Amino acid sequence: MADTEEHHTRILIVEDNPLHLKFFETLLAQSRTAFEVVASDRLSTAIEHLVRGGIDVVVLDLMLPDSSGLDTLGRLLARAPEIPVIVLTSVDDMDVATRAVDAGARDFLVKGRVDADRLDRAIRYALSSSRAIRSEWQSPLLLSAHRQLGKAVQLLDLDDNIRQRLMFPARAHIVSIPFRRDKYDLVETVFGYRVQHVLTMGPTKGGVRYHMSVNLGDVTALAMLMTWKCSLMHLPFGGAKGGVRVDPGTLSHGELQRLTRRYTAEIIDIIGPQKDVPAPDMGTNEQTMAWMMDTYSQQVGHAVPSVVTGKPVVLGGSPARSSATGRGLSFLVQEAATHLGLALEGSTAVVQGFGNVGMHSVHCLAELGVTIIGVSDVSVALHNPRGFSVEALERWVESHGVLAGFPEAEIISPKELLELRCDVLVPAALSGQITAENAGRLQCKIVAEGANGPTTSEADDILEERGIFILPDLLANAGGVTVSYFEWLQGLQNYTWSLEDVNTRLRKLMSEAFHRSMRRSAERHVDLRTAAAMEAIERVSQALLKRGLFP
Numbered sequence: 406m407a408d409t410e411e412h413h414t415r416i417l418i419v420e421d422n423p424l425h426l427k428f429f430e431t432l433l434a435q436s437r438t439a440f441e442v443v444a445s446d447r448l449s450t451a452i453e454h455l456v457r458g459g460i461d462v463v464v465l466d467l468m469l470p471d472s473s474g475l476d477t478l479g480r481l482l483a484r485a486p487e488i489p490v491i492v493l494t495s496v497d498d499m500d501v502a503t504r505a506v507d508a509g510a511r512d513f514l515v516k517g518r519v520d521a522d523r524l525d526r527a528i529r530y531a532l533s534s535s536r537a538i539r540s541e542w543q544s545p546l547l548l549s550a551h552r553q554l555g556k557a558v559q560l561l562d563l564d565d566n567i568r569q570r571l572m573f574p575a576r577a578h579i580v581s582i583p584f585r586r587d588k589y590d591l592v593e594t595v596f597g598y599r600v601q602h603v604l605t606m607g608p609t610k611g612g613v614r615y616h617m618s619v620n621l622g623d624v625t626a627l628a629m630l631m632t633w634k635c636s637l638m639h640l641p642f643g644g645a646k647g648g649v650r651v652d653p654g655t656l657s658h659g660e661l662q663r664l665t666r667r668y669t670a671e672i673i674d675i676i677g678p679q680k681d682v683p684a685p686d687m688g689t690n691e692q693t694m695a696w697m698m699d700t701y702s703q704q705v706g707h708a709v710p711s712v713v714t715g716k717p718v719v720l721g722g723s724p725a726r727s728s729a730t731g732r733g734l735s736f737l738v739q740e741a742a743t744h745l746g747l748a749l750e751g752s753t754a755v756v757q758g759f760g761n762v763g764m765h766s767v768h769c770l771a772e773l774g775v776t777i778i779g780v781s782d783v784s785v786a787l788h789n790p791r792g793f794s795v796e797a798l799e800r801w802v803e804s805h806g807v808l809a810g811f812p813e814a815e816i817i818s819p820k821e822l823l824e825l826r827c828d829v830l831v832p833a834a835l836s837g838q839i840t841a842e843n844a845g846r847l848q849c850k851i852v853a854e855g856a857n858g859p860t861t862s863e864a865d866d867i868l869e870e871r872g873i874f875i876l877p878d879l880l881a882n883a884g885g886v887t888v889s890y891f892e893w894l895q896g897l898q899n900y901t902w903s904l905e906d907v908n909t910r911l912r913k914l915m916s917e918a919f920h921r922s923m924r925r926s927a928e929r930h931v932d933l934r935t936a937a938a939m940e941a942i943e944r945v946s947q948a949l950l951k952r953g954l955f956p
């Protein structure tokens with residue numbers, strides 16, 4: 406899954422010995438992580454670089470022509486206290502290294518013992534641990550989740566006691582996870598989270614994300630959204646989310662397995678079929694779930710398939726899970742089209758993102774007779790006014806990995822893609838794609854939010870004013886968690902439903918949630934997004950009040 410843009414980590418190396426500098430540059434070039442290196446041989450020029458901004462981490466030799474010892478670190482930290490610093494030291498200077506860490510350096514490296522792996526590990530650890538210490542709750546995602554809750558609470562006239570309880574999670578577990586790299590003596594420590602927002606409705610449910618941007622605030626916001634999504638769909642779950650701050654693209658299969666097993670072991674007391682049920686999210690997949698299931702099962706002594714969902718079919722996973730979000734979205738597009746009096750047969754759609762959600766949305770919309778005239782992914786945006794062959798697109802991506810190079814289409818800019826004239830626009834890639842800047846130029850009748858948070862609140866107002874119908878993320882992409890619920894249920898029953906059964910039940914639950922939200926929207930004269938949030942939050946608050954407060 407993809408919610409955030411990547412950026413290369415910028416490293417400032419402050420080192421006056423040209424041979425040592427060359428050595429570090431060579432080591433960094435060998436790393437699997439993409440680093441951008443800036444060098445400086447004086448403290449004064451290093452400080453100038455820091456003041457200019459854009460540096461993520463500093464590798465600092467304390468002995469420089471214009472400064473020496475702990476004074477070098479003190480002067481640098483005084484100008485840039487937020488930037489993590491790794492101090493370079495020689496074997497006979499270990500005492501200084503320890504004192505540097507006491508004085509605020511994030512880590513130290515002994516010059517004679519550095520190799521590419523150790524340097525790489527020190528940099529990632531410095532970045533990750535300083536984020537853990539400084540900015541766990543600083544998250545734009547959490548801010549917007551709080552705003553959404555605040556608005557619904559006001560309209561529902563909810564009790565303050567309930568509002569305050571719902572702002573923060575019932576339980577947030579932070580773990581540090583050591584795992585062995587392929588080089589046997591290299592152990593790396595990364596940070597992981599499992600946040601359970603509401604324990605009132607049943608077990609909690611939510612994905613596990615492996616990404617360098619993971620922090621407590623983001624994971625909490627995503628757990629909150631899962632609470633609302635499950636409540637809106639009337640699933641017997643509270644919301645949860647987990648994550649590990651790591652770049653999975655830099656790890657081998659074996660490293661990913663060891664990391665996943667240790668992460669599972671660290672959170673094993675708080676997960677389980679009746680406690681909390683993880684699923685895949687950005688950077689994780691059915692293999693990750695198989696390892697989590699195996700680790701848990703080894704611990705309890707028998708196979709427990711319902712401890713996770715989104716597992717491989719051979720372990721009890723649902724064959725309908727991978728297409729569920731796209732299929733659920735297509736069911737809701739049908740509902741919206743009926744509501745608007747729009748015939749889908751012969752209508753047109755544009756889909757941003759061609760991953761799990763985007764590709765299956767394209768497939769399911771095409772099954773309904775919709776002509777797909779625009780598609781995009783991270784590599785390219787394509788337009789074909791006569792309509793794409795969906796099978797050809799799928800075959801292309803299967804063999805090439807991305808859409809780039811697909812023939813029979815005009816290449817357009819990603820910006821133009823969103824503004825193509827069409828009936829249905831499906832943003833299914835990143836958050837924050839429809840903004841105040843482009844909302845006035847959209848030429849669609851329905852926006853179906855496959856991604857989480859693709860529309861900013863300013864854009865929402867503009868689209869509303871222009872009469873564009875929005876299927877909000879809470880509803881439009883709830884098909885995934887709904888089929889996860891079915892998978893959990895089938896695991897508990899040791900019984901497999903047919904594909905037809907799964908899709909019929911999915912359609913029923915999605916359609917009921919849509920009509921409940923539409924009724925609320927009409928009664929309270931609010932947009933569908935607000936109505937869906939009100940439906941969800943009210944149900945959670947009723948459950949909290951009915952159960953009462955312990956003790």
Ligand code: NAD
Nearest residue numbers: 406407730758759760761762782783834855856857882885
């Ligand atoms: P994915 O990783 O399978 O696919 C993401 C797609 O977005 C890829 O095709 C990628 O190339 C594309 N992309 C990345 N950057 C882009 C850019 N700048 N412009 C255009 N395309 C770009 O992820 P996914 O599972 O399909 O998830 C997509 C969104 O849907 C995320 O916001 C996710 O949180 C949300 N979501 C997913 C599910 C699910 O079941 N997978 C459920 C609910 C919500």
